[in-house]
Amino acid sequence: MGLDDDGVEVWLRLRNAAGEDVVLRVRASTAIPTLRRLLPDIDWYEREIADMFGVRFGGRDAAPLLLAAGAAPTMRREQLLRARQATPWPGEKDPGGTTPRRRTLPPGVIGGAQ
Amino acid sequence: MTIRGILVLDASACTSCMLCVRECPTWCISLDSHQEIDPETAALARPRTVNVLDDFRIDFARCMNCSICVEVCPFDALSWAAQCDYAEPQRDALTHHWS
Secondary structure (H helix, E strand, O other): OOOOOOOOEEEEEEEOOOOOEEEEEEEOOOOEEOOOOOOOOHHHHHHHHHHHHOOOEEOOOOOOOOOOOOOOOHHHOOOOOHHHHHOOOHHHOOHHHOOOOOOOOOOOOOOOOO | OOOOOOEEEOOOOOOOOOHHHHHOOOOOEEEEEEEEEOHHHOOOOOOOEEEEEEEEEEEOOOOOOOOHHHHHOOOOOEEEOOOOOOOOOOOHHHEEEEO
16 A cells, blocks of 8 residues: 555455355556456446546546546545536525625535535 | 425424525525514514524425434424425426425
């Protein structure tokens, strides 16, 4: 676990018809070899993990399928939701409809509480 | 067994304190209110100002039934009804109003 490790760990759980169970864990600091040639059904899961967590799988097309164009991998929580920045927060008014002297913002909005 | 249907507001208990509006994670609650002099105190040396609720809205297209608004309300104005009256023929009708 070096300083360049982004902290994402991928788990692969395999279970066969005899009930034998094995879990493989690998840090995702570098590209992970793809298993879709061995297990074709794993392709969709690899695609989802690549889009949502930004994990690179060697030997496959890296173009996002599930992610909106220009969006950062959602599950890494590195990018604030764009809709939230543009939408006025209903809690900005004070009780009684008065305008607060200090502007407060909720979590998830630029300039708001963390 | 607790039946949890749709959110309902007891407008007589609401003081427009804005706590539910601010705590809602999906921003689905909004309200309009104004301030008035409490008539019972109008003649006194210190007239009291109270909040009057004009319109309380919950957009059930965004509500995720987390119950945070019910838990945070200091006056128990929000509660879960027994009926699940969510279905509406128009999108705008999913926003329920109380006043």
